[in-house]
Amino acid sequence: MLLGVVPNAAAGAAQVAASDAVETQQALARLTVPFLARSELDDPRVAFRAHTPAGTLFVTRNSELVYSLHGGGANTRARGAAARGTQGRGWVLTEELVDARVRPSGAVASATRVSRFIGNDAARWQREVPAFDTVSLGEPWPGIRVELAARGSDIEKLFHVAPGADVRRIAVRLRGAHRIELAAAGTLVAHTGRGPVTFTAPVAWQDIDGARRPVRVAYTLAGQRYGFALGEHDRAHPVVIDPVLQATYLGGSSGDIGYAIAVDASGAVYVAGDTGSVNFPGTAGGARAAASGGGDAFVARLNRDLTSLTQATYIGGSASDVAWGLAFDASGAVLIAGSTNSVNFPGTAGGAQPTAGGGGDGFVARLDGDLRQLLQATYLGGSAFDQAWALLVSANGDVFVAGTSASVNFPATTGGAQAARAGAADAFVARLNRELTTLTQATYLGGSNNDVAYAIAEGTLGAIFVAGDTGSLNFPGTTGAAQVSAGGGGDAFVAKLDRNLRTLTRATYLGGTAVDLAYALAIDGGGAVVVGGLTASPNFPVTANAAQPVWGGGSDAFVARFDADLTRRLGATFLGGPGDDVANALALAGDGTVYVAGNTLSAAFPGTAGGAQAIPGGNGDGFVARLDGSLGALLQATYFGGSGLDHAFAMAFNGRGRLYVTGGTASFNLPATAGGAQAIAGGGGDAFVAALTVSLLAVDPPAIEYRHAEWDHYFVTADPGEIAKLDSGVFAGWARTGESFAVLPLDTADAANVCRFFSVSFAPKSSHFYTPSAAECAKVKQNPDWQFEAEVFAFWLPDGDGNCGFRRLPLYRLYNDGQGGAPNHRYTTRLATRTAMIAQGWIPEGLGPLGVVACVPA
Numbered sequence: 117m118l119l120g121v122v123p124n125a126a127a128g129a130a131q132v133a134a135s136d137a138v139e140t141q142q143a144l145a146r147l148t149v150p151f152l153a154r155s156e157l158d159d160p161r162v163a164f165r166a167h168t169p170a171g172t173l174f175v176t177r178n179s180e181l182v183y184s185l186h187g188g189g190a191n192t193r194a195r196g197a198a199a200r201g202t203q204g205r206g207w208v209l210t211e212e213l214v215d216a217r218v219r220p221s222g223a224v225a226s227a228t229r230v231s232r233f234i235g236n237d238a239a240r241w242q243r244e245v246p247a248f249d250t251v252s253l254g255e256p257w258p259g260i261r262v263e264l265a266a267r268g269s270d271i272e273k274l275f276h277v278a279p280g281a282d283v284r285r286i287a288v289r290l291r292g293a294h295r296i297e298l299a300a301a302g303t304l305v306a307h308t309g310r311g312p313v314t315f316t317a318p319v320a321w322q323d324i325d326g327a328r329r330p331v332r333v334a335y336t337l338a339g340q341r342y343g344f345a346l347g348e349h350d351r352a353h354p355v356v357i358d359p360v361l362q363a364t365y366l367g368g369s370s371g372d373i374g375y376a377i378a379v380d381a382s383g384a385v386y387v388a389g390d391t392g393s394v395n396f397p398g399t400a401g402g403a404r405a406a407a408s409g410g411g412d413a414f415v416a417r418l419n420r421d422l423t424s425l426t427q428a429t430y431i432g433g434s435a436s437d438v439a440w441g442l443a444f445d446a447s448g449a450v451l452i453a454g455s456t457n458s459v460n461f462p463g464t465a466g467g468a469q470p471t472a473g474g475g476g477d478g479f480v481a482r483l484d485g486d487l488r489q490l491l492q493a494t495y496l497g498g499s500a501f502d503q504a505w506a507l508l509v510s511a512n513g514d515v516f517v518a519g520t521s522a523s524v525n526f527p528a529t530t531g532g533a534q535a536a537r538a539g540a541a542d543a544f545v546a547r548l549n550r551e552l553t554t555l556t557q558a559t560y561l562g563g564s565n566n567d568v569a570y571a572i573a574e575g576t577l578g579a580i581f582v583a584g585d586t587g588s589l590n591f592p593g594t595t596g597a598a599q600v601s602a603g604g605g606g607d608a609f610v611a612k613l614d615r616n617l618r619t620l621t622r623a624t625y626l627g628g629t630a631v632d633l634a635y636a637l638a639i640d641g642g643g644a645v646v647v648g649g650l651t652a653s654p655n656f657p658v659t660a661n662a663a664q665p666v667w668g669g670g671s672d673a674f675v676a677r678f679d680a681d682l683t684r685r686l687g688a689t690f691l692g693g694p695g696d697d698v699a700n701a702l703a704l705a706g707d708g709t710v711y712v713a714g715n716t717l718s719a720a721f722p723g724t725a726g727g728a729q730a731i732p733g734g735n736g737d738g739f740v741a742r743l744d745g746s747l748g749a750l751l752q753a754t755y756f757g758g759s760g761l762d763h764a765f766a767m768a769f770n771g772r773g774r775l776y777v778t779g780g781t782a783s784f785n786l787p788a789t790a791g792g793a794q795a796i797a798g799g800g801g802d803a804f805v806a807a808l809t810v811s812l813l814a815v816d817p818p819a820i821e822y823r824h825a826e827w828d829h830y831f832v833t834a835d836p837g838e839i840a841k842l843d844s845g846v847f848a849g850w851a852r853t854g855e856s857f858a859v860l861p862l863d864t865a866d867a868a869n870v871c872r873f874f875s876v877s878f879a880p881k882s883s884h885f886y887t888p889s890a891a892e893c894a895k896v897k898q899n900p901d902w903q904f905e906a907e908v909f910a911f912w913l914p915d916g917d918g919n920c921g922f923r924r925l926p927l928y929r930l931y932n933d934g935q936g937g938a939p940n941h942r943y944t945t946r947l948a949t950r951t952a953m954i955a956q957g958w959i960p961e962g963l964g965p966l967g968v969v970a971c972v973p974a
Contacts, residue, residue, distance in 0.1 A: 149166050149167065149168050149266035150166070150247035150248060150249060150266075151164040151165065151166045151175070151222065151247065151248045151249075151250075151251045151264070151266065152164060152165050152166070152167075152245050152246070152247055153222060153245060153246040153247070153248070159174075161176045161177055161178060162174050162175070162176055162177075163175050163176060163177050163220035164220055164222070164248070164251050166266040166271070168266055168271070171183060171184045171185040172184045173266065173271055175220050175251060175253075175264065176218075177218070177220065178218070179212055179213040179214075179216045179217075179218045179256065180210055180211065180212050180213070181210070181211040181213075181264075181271070182208065182209075182210050183208065183209045183210070183211075183271075184208055185207045185208070185209060185313075207292065207308050207309060208292050209290065209291070209292040209293065209306065209308060209313060210290070210291040210292055211288050211289070211290060212288065212289040212290075212291065213253070213256045213257075213262075213287070213288055214287035214288065214289050214341065215257070215285075215287065216256035216257055216287075217254070217255070217256060218253050218254060218256050219252075219253065219254035219255075220251055220252070220253055220254070221251070221252050221254065222246060222248035222250075222251060222252075223248060223249075223250040223251055223252040223263060223922070223923075225246075225247070225248055225249070249265065250263050250264060250265045251263065251264045251265075252264075257281075257282075257285035257286060258281060258282075258285065259277065259278035259279075259280065259281025259282075260275060260276065260277050260278065260281050260283070260285060260286060261275070261276040261278075262274070262275055262276075263276075274356070274357070275344070275356070275357040276354060276355075276356055277354060277355040277356070277357070278354055279351065279352050279353055279354055280351055280352070283343075283344050283345075283346050283355065284343065284345075286343045286344055287341050287342075287343050288341065288342050288343065289340050289341050290306050290340050290341075290342065291340070292306075292308060293306035293307060293308055293313070293340070294307050294308060294309065295307040296337060296340060296342070297337070298335055298337050303315060303316060303317050303785065304335045304337065304342055314785055315335075316787070317334075317335075317729075317731070317787075318333050318334070318335065318344060318357050319333060319357070319730075320332075320333035320344075320346060320349075320355050320356060320357045321355070321356055322349055322350060322353045322354065322355055322356075323353065323354070323818060323856065323858075324350055324353050331346055331347055331348075331349045331355055332346065332347025332348070332725070332730070333345070333346050333347065333357055344357060362421065362422055362423075362788050362791065362792060362806070362807045363422065363756075363786060363787060363788040363789050363792055363804060363805065363806035363807070364418070364422045364423075364425075364789055364792025364793045364794050364795070364804065364805050364806075365781070365786065365789055365792070365794040365795070365796060365797050365798060365802045365803070365804055366387060366397070366416060366418075366425070366778075366793070366794055366802060366803040366804060366805055367391065367393055367396065367397075367794070367797070367798040367799075367800075367801070367802030367803050368391065368393025368394065368395040368396045368397065368798045368799070368800075369393055369394075369395055369798050369799040369800055370391070370392035370393040370394070370799070370800040371391070371392045371393070371800045371801045372389065372390070372391040372392070372393055372396065372414070372780070372798065372800075372801065372802050372803045373389045373390055373391075373763075373765070373779070373780035373801070373803050374387045374388070374389040374765065374766065374778030374779055374780065374803035374804065374805065375388065375389040375390070375438070375439065375440050375441075375765050375766060375778075376388040376389065376439060376440060376441050376442035376452070376507075376765075376766050376778070377442065377766045377767060377768045377776055377777070377778040377805070378442050378443060378444060378768050379420075379768050379769065379770045379771070379776065380444055380448065380485065381448070383419075383420035383770055383772065383863070384417055384418065384419060384420065384426065385417070385418045385419070385420060385422065385768075385770070385776055385805060386415060386416065386417050386418075386442060386444075386450060387415070387416045387418070387442075387778050387803065387805055388413065388414065388415045388416075388439035388440075388441070388442040388452045388454075389413070389414060389438070389439055389778070389780075389803050390411055390412065390413055390414065390436075390437070390438035390439065390454075391407070391411065391412055391413075391414045391430070391803075392411045392800070393407070393798065393800070394406075394407045395798075396414055396428060396430065397425055397428060397794060397798070398416060398425040398426070398427055398428035399414075399428045399429055399430055401427065401488060402427055402428055402429030402430070402487050402488060403429040403431070403483055403484075403487060403488055403489055403490040404429050404430040404431055404432070404462065404490065405429070405430070406430065407430050407432075408430065408432045408433050408434055408437075408458070408462075409433075409434045409435070410432070410433075410434055410435040410436045410437070410457070410458070411432070411436040411437065411438070412430040412431060412432030412437050413430070413431040413432050413437045413438055413439035413452065413454055413456075413481075414428060414429065414430055414431065414439070415428065415429055415431065415439065415442070415450060415452055415483065415487055416428035416429075416487075417485075417486075417487055418793050418805060419793075420770060420772075420774070420863060421807075421863075422776075422792050422793055422805055422806075422807055423791055423792060423793055424793050425793040425794065427486060427487045427488065428487065429483070429487045429488075431452065431462070431481055431483075431490070431493075432456065432458060432461065432462070433456065433458025433459065433460040433461045433462065434458055434459075434460055435456070435457035435458040435459070436456070436457045436458070437454065437455070437456040437457070437458055437461065437479070438454045438455055438456075439452040439453070439454040440453060440454045440455070440504065440505050440506065440507075441453040441454065441504070441505070441506050441507030441517075442507065442766075443507050443508065443509040444485075444509065445482075445509050445513060445515075445550055446513055448484075448485040449482050449483065449484060449485060449491060450482070450483045450484070450485060450487065451480065451481070451482050451483075451507060451509060451515060452480070452481050452483075452507070453478065453479065453480045453481075453504045453505075453506070453507035453517050454478070454479055454504055455476065455477070455478055455479070455502075455503045455504060455519075456472075456476070456477055456478075456479045456495070457476045458472075459471075459472045461479055461493060461495065462490060462493060463481060463490040463491075463492055463493035464479075464493045464494055464495055466492065466553060467492055467493055467494030467495070467552055467553060468494040468496075468548055468549075468552055468553055468554050468555040469494050469495040469496055469497075469527060469555065470494070470495070471495065472495050472497070473495060473497040473498045473499055473502065473523065473525075473527075474497075474498070474499040474500070475497075475498075475499060475500040475501045475502070475522070475523070476497070476501045476502065476503070477495045477496060477497030477502050478495070478496035478497050478502050478503055478504030478517060478519050479493060479494065479495055479496060479504065480493065480494050480496060480504065480507070480515060480517055480548065480552055481493040481494075481552075482551070482552055492551055492552045492553065493552065494548070494552045494553075494555075496517060496527075496546060496555070497521065497523060497526065497527075498521065498523025498524065498525040498526045498527065499523055499524075499525055500521070500522040500523040500524070501521075501522045501523070501541075502519065502520070502521045502522065502523055502526065502544075503519045503520050503521075504517045504518070504519040505518060505519040505520070505568070505569060505570045505571075505584075506518040506519065506569065506570060506571050506572040506582070507572070508572045508573065508574055508580075509550075510574050510578065510580075510615070511574065511578070512578070513549075513550040514547055514548070514549065514550065514556070514615075515547070515548045515549070515550060515552065516545065516546070516547050516548075516572055516574075516580060517545070517546045517548070517572075518543065518544065518545050518546075518569035518570075518571070518572040518582045518584075519543070519544055519568070519569060520541050520542070520543055520544065520566075520567070520568040520569065520584075521537065521541060521542060521543075521544045521560065522537075522540065522541040523537070524536075524537050526544055526558060526560065527555055527558060528546065528555045528556070528557055528558040529544075529558045529559055529560055531557065531618060532557055532558055532559030532560070532617050532618060533559040533561070533613055533614075533617055533618055533619055533620040534559050534560040534561055534562070534592060534620065535559070535560070536560060537560050537562075538560065538562050538563055538564055538588075538590075538592075539562050539563055539564045539565050539566055539567060539588060540565070540566055541562075541566045541567065541568070542560040542561060542562030542567050543560070543561040543562050543567045543568055543569035543582065543584055543586075544558060544559065544560055544561065544569065545558065545559055545561060545569065545572070545580065545582055545613060545617055546558035546559075546617075547615075547616075547617055557616060557617045557618065558617065559613070559617045559618075559620075561582065561592070561611055561613075561620070561623075562586065562588055562591065562592075563586065563588025563589065563590040563591045563592065564588055564589075564590055565586070565587035565588040565589070566586075566587045566588075567584065567585070567586040567587070567588055567591065567609075568584045568585055568586075569582040569583065569584040569611075570583065570584045570585070570633075570634065570635045570636075571583045571584065571634065571635060571636050571637035571647075572637065573637045573638055573639050573645075574639065575612070575639045575643060575645070575680060576639075576643045576680060578614075578615035579612055579613070579614065579615065579621065579680075580612070580613045580614070580615055580617065581610060581611065581612050581613075581637060581639065581645055582610070582611050582613070582637070583608065583609065583610045583611075583634040583635075583636070583637040583647050583649075584608070584609060584633075584634055585606060585607065585608055585609065585632070585633040585634060585649075586602075586606070586607055586608075586609045586625070587606045588602075589601075589602050591609055591623060591625065592620060592623060593611060593620040593621070593622050593623035594622075594623050594624055594625060595622075596622065596683055597622055597623060597624035597625070597682050597683060598624045598626075598678055598682055598683055598684055598685040599624050599625040599626055599627075599657065599685070600624075600625070601625060602625050602627070603625065603627040603628045603629055603632065603653065603655075603657075604627075604628070604629040604630070605627070605628075605629055605630040605631050605632070605652070605653070606627070606631045606632065606633075607625045607626060607627030607632050608625070608626040608627050608632045608633055608634035608647065608649050608651075609623055609624065609625055609626065609634065610623065610624050610626060610634065610637070610645060610647050610678060610682055611623035611624075611682075612645075612680075612681075612682055621681075622681060622682045622683070623682065624678065624682045626647065626657070626676055626685075626688075627651065627653055627656065627657075628651065628653025628654065628655040628656040628657065629653055629655055630651070630652035630653040630654070631650075631651070631652045631653070631671075632649065632650070632651045632652070632653055632656065632674075633649045633650045633651075633698075634647050634648070634649040635648065635649045635650070635698070635699065635700050635701075636648040636649065636699055636700060636701050636702040636712075637702065638702040638703065638704045638710075639704075640677075640704050640708055640745065641704075641706070641708065643679075643680040644677055644678065644679060644680060644686060645677065645678040645679070645680065645682065646675065646676070646677050646702055646704065646710060647675070647676050647677075647678070647702075648673065648674065648675045648676075648699035648700075648701075648702045648712055648714075649673070649674060649698070649699055650671050650672070650673060650674070650697075650698040650699065651667075651671065651672055651673075651674045651690070652670075652671040652672075653667075654667040656672075656674055656688070656690065657685065657688060658674075658688045658689055658690060659685060659686075659687050659688050659689070659747070661687060661746060661747070661748040662687070662688060662689035662690065662747065662748065663689045663691070663743055663744075663747055663748055663749050663750040664689050664690040664691055664692075664722060664750065665689070665690070666690065667690055668690060668691075668692040668693045668694055668697065668718065668722075669692075669693070669694040669695070670692070670694060670695050670696040670697070670717070670718075671692070671696045671697065671698065672690045672691060672692030672697050673690070673691040673692050673697045673698050673699035673712065673714050673716075674688065674689065674690055674691060674699065675688070675689055675691060675699060675702070675710060675712055675743060675747055676688035676689075676747070677745075677746075677747055686746075687746050687747035687748065688747065689743070689747045689748075691712060691722070691741060691743075691750070692716065692718055692721065692722075693716065693718025693719065693720040693721045693722060694718055694719075694720060695716065695717030695718035695719065696715075696716075696717045696718075697714065697715070697716045697717070697718055697721065697739070698714045698715050698716075699712045699713070699714040700713060700714040700715065700763075700764060700765045700766070701713040701714065701764070701765065701766045701767045703767050703768060703769055703775070705769070705810065705837065707745070707837040707838075708744070708745030709742055709743070709744060709745060709751070709837055710742070710743045710744070710745060710747065711740065711741070711742055711743075711767065711775060711810075712739075712740070712741045712742075712743065713738065713739065713740045713741075713764040713765075713766070713767040713777055714738070714739055714764055715736060715737070715738060715739070715762075715763045715764060715779075716732075716736070716737055716738075716739045716755070717736050718732075719732055721739055721753060721755065722750055722753060723741060723750040723751075723752055723753035724739075724753045724754055724755055726752070726813055727752060727753055727754030727755070727812055727813065728754040728756070728808055728809075728812055728813065729754050729755040729756055729757070729787060730754070730755070731755065732755050732757065733755060733756075733757035733758045733759055733762065733783065733785075733787070734757065734758060734759035734760060734783070735759065735760055735761050735782075736757070736761045736762060736763075737755040737756060737757030737762050738755070738756040738757050738762045738763055738764030738777065738779055739753060739754065739755055739756065739764065740753065740754055740756065740764065740767065740775065740777060740808060740812055741753035741754075741812075742810075742811075742812050751836075751840070752811065752812040752813060753812065754808070754812045756777065756787070756806055756808075757781065757783060757786070757787075758781065758783025758784065758785040758786040758787065759783055759784075759785055760781060760782035760783035760784065761781075761782045761783075762779065762780070762781045762782070762783055762786070762804075763779045763780045763781075764777050764778070764779040765778060765779045765780070766778050766779070769810070772862040772863060772907070773809060773810055773861055773862050773908075773909070774807050774808070774809065774810070774861070774862075775807070775808050775809070775810050775812075776805060776806070776807055776808075777805070777806045777808065778803060778804065778805045778806075779803070779804060780801060780802070780803060780804070781797070781801065781802055781803075781804045782801045783797075784797050786804055787806075788806070789804075809861070810836065811836045813836075817834055817836060817839060818834060818856040818857055818858045818859060819832045819833060819834040819856060819857055819858075819859050819909070819943075820832065820833060820834070820839055820842075820852060820856050821852070821853045821854075821855040821856060821942075821943070821944075822842055822850040822851060822852055822853065823850070823851060823853045824849045824850050825849065825851070826849055827849070827881045827936065827938070827940075828932075828935075828936060828940075829881060829882075829883060829938070829940045830853070830940060830941070830942040830943075831850065831884055832856075832884075832886070832943055833908075834859050834908065834909050835908070855944060855946065855949065857925065857927060857943070857944070857945045857972045858972050858973040858974075859909035859910065859911070859972060859973075860909060860910040860911065860912070860972075860973065861909065861910060862907055862908070862909060862910055863910065864910045866912065867910040867911060867912050867913075868888040868889070868890070868910060868911055868912070868913050868970075869888070869907040869909075869910050870886050870887065870888045870907060870908055870909050870910060870911055870970075871886070871887050871888075871892075871893035871896070871897075871904065871907055872884060872885070872886055872904075872905045872906055872907070872908045873885040873886075873887075873896055873902040873903060873904055873905060874902070874903050874905050875901050875902050875903065875939075876903075877901040877902075878937060878938035878939070881936070881937070881938035882938075883938055883939055883940050883941075884905075885902065885939075885941055886908075886941070886943065887969075888910070888911040888913060888969070888970045889913075911927065911969075911970035911971060911972060912924055912970065912971035912972070913970060913971065914926065914962075914963050914964065914968045914969075914970065914971050915963075916963060916964075917963065917964045918962060918963040918964015918965065918966060918967070918968035919964065919968075920968065920971035921971070923973070923974045924971040924972065924973065924974055925945045925971065925972050925973070925974050926945065926966065926968040926970075926971060927943055927944070927945055927968065927969055927970040927971065927972050928943070928944050928945070928947075928949075928950045928960065928962065928966060928967055928968060928969065929941055929942070929943055929960070929961045929962050929967065929969040929970075930942045930943075930944075930950065930953045930954070930958040930959065930960055930961065930967075931958060931959045931960075931961055932957070932958050932959075933957065933958070933959050935957065941961075942958065943969070945972060947966075950966070950967075
């Protein structure tokens with residue numbers, strides 16, 4: 117649970133107008149704030165104090181946490197929590213742990229060194245005051261431990277509920293609040309004389325039989341007291357209550373929205389969209405440092421942790437401009453595509469189309485990876501309205517753009533699959549060279565009514581697929597397709613063209629009797645075509661094995677899967693609750709798992725139990741869902757949003773266990789923004805970026821151990837897809853042993869990524885090997901018997917004597933010495949298991965007298 121403070125916008129607190137002020141606030145929100153031990157200068161009742169940008173927390177010896185909130189200087193946002201104060205004097209809010217025995221003590225020593233020089237009496241000066249990153253409150257209630265950490269303006273509480281302990285014993289009385297209420301998002305709001313203070317919605321979990329299981333948890337409220345209520349759980353195992361996720365706002369004082377996202381080879385996260393803000397953060401030094409007027413496109417670059425905005429830039433002319441698509445070329449250059457009404461769009465000189473065609477055009481722009489140079493841009497359109505919705509950089513470097521055109525003279529369509537416009541507005545597809553200096557070919561695509569292409573993807577052998585919506589009953593190329601004729605009310609479509617855009621291979625309708633739209637498109641490893649969007653048709657053509665075979669109500673998201681020839685529908689499902697839902701983006705994992713992102717107004721969106729955000733935040737949320745490759749099972753879903761209106765428009769994998777989502781938010785309490793590059797909203801509605809784990813769970817699964825009885829081999833994995841396949845018997849012969857251990861996410865600071873290797877050199881037995889040692893990893897990569905698979909998670913490294921330190925468990929590695937004709941290793945945190953394996957002839961490996969190979973979270 118977290119507590120933070122921001123200005124109360126309702127009370128008229130001033131917005132931060134200058135970008136340097138915003139960046140200062142963001143930096144403050146990322147700081148780890150040390151707790152200072154009591155000195156002789158402090159009140160004797162105080163055990164520790166933490167000075168945050170929002171105020172001071174005093175941890176007392178008599179069961180109280182006293183927050184002295186600033187009256188006008190606070191200007192930060194907590195991760196998933198907001199406590200808002202106004203100008204003027206400060207305010208004191210106190211949490212009293214009721215019927216509790218608090219024994220405050222420093223838990224983790226801080227690397228920060230603090231000295232206090234107060235007054236002119238040097239004898240009273242203090243050097244090297246003891247400081248701690250975390251403080252333990254001991255066991256305030258029987259079997260319940262509480263720990264505190266301070267980050268930026270946030271105070272985080274972590275509750276450890278021991279087996280058999282009664283969570284109902286937790287009781288905290290709030291003093292200094294006029295009124296306390298439970299909000300729809302699961303948050304707890306204390307209304308003070310300086311505005312509301314909001315505590316984040318809690319999450320909880322248990323580690324049982326090698327699996328980390330989410331537990332339903334919610335605040336309880338009785339008068340001025342709050343506590344927690346847990347859902348069904350195993351009282352023989354501990355429960356941990358804590359918040360999750362990382363996110364960041366991205367925007368200035370006016371409206372900003374992220375429409376596209378991509379991750380480069382270094383792990384940097386790029387976002388593109390549109391902004392009406394003249395103070396969009398991070399643009400100093402960018403290709404276009406200042407707004408041009410009328411609303412501009414933007415591109416921003418963040419680090420992989422979303423804690424730093426490396427660079428941003430405006431892109432646009434004197435009228436409105438917006439970026440809808442984003443991609444990289446092989447050189448690392450950044451390409452964006454979108455729409456412009458500007459006749460002075462920058463960088464078009466020397467482009468394939470240097471001047472505007474009229475009526476509003478599409479555009480494509482190419483920037484260097486640092487976003488400091490606009491390398492080339494081009495208009496794309498004829499004399500009427502044209503809009504570029506989607507962008508693709510093909511395997512050979514060609515740039516493809518898809519959208520809609522009302523122009524009868526869209527350039528370069530001669531020789532295309534459809535050389536002339538057939539309706540009032542047709543979809544189009546265009547192909548440019550990498551440098552954007554030549555428009556090689558374009559084609560219309562549509563029938564006698566309106567048609568729009570919203571998504572584009574490259575298939576096998578360079579085929580180009582586009583998807584969108586059509587009102588045409590004579591959409592071309594549907595002969596022999598999976599759905600030959602329109603369902604009615606306007607349908608989605610998918611079309612396949614050759615890479616030269618000269619031949620329409622096939623197209624298919626997709627829809628029922630009401631409105632159906634396709635917004636997202638992806639190609640899986642086998643060449644199958646996956647499409648997602650919106651359907652208002654109760655008779656949308658779902659397949660018999662659908663994860664959700666029945667229409668949820670309103671409009672639902674849908675996902676469908678076709679063969680590469682578009683002649684067979686391999687799977688299709690609804691995805692949604694009783695409100696309106698829409699799928700805006702798709703991403704496919706290497707194992708075929710389908711990820712869907714979009715928007716929902718459903719208070720009962722399916723599959724969110726146990727998700728990173730299990731309940732809606734309020735007035736419409738983003739969502740992310742994970743389905744199996746056949747679309748026959750909804751594996752997990754999660755909401756993402758605060759109490760305002762939130763939309764998720766795009767997502768991307770980083771290949772290292774994280775899924776990034778971007779969109780727009782009107783919420784001032786968006787979850788998990790503390791510590792982000794921009795911890796507080798800029799105002800007027802912001803773009804956002806959120807990082808979730810690929811499991812979409814509130815708590816990622818630990819590494820689960822399996823044993824193959826016939827081979828007497830052990831294997832561990834933390835990959836949700838592998839765990840599901842192992843548990844369902846896809847990999848025959850493997851069964852859980854009941855052992856597991858927690859792992860760290862890849863690229864965790866101060867930890868080592870773990871290399872995973874696989875060997876079939878000892879067939880029929882196979883074996884995996886894990887190492888956090890960079891030297892050992894490099895050595896095994898040179899061994900022809902072992903194939904490097906990937907870096908899969910991270911461990912802390914022990915010291916030279918095999919010691920792990922506070923709150924870290926030693927991980928022991930044992931080697932079977934080739935018994936049974938094939939090497940195998942076992943990894944365990946249990947001394948009893950270590951001893952038993954040694955008795956069977958296994959050899960301990962690692963540092964220190966016990967052979968410690970790594971350290972994992974306790």
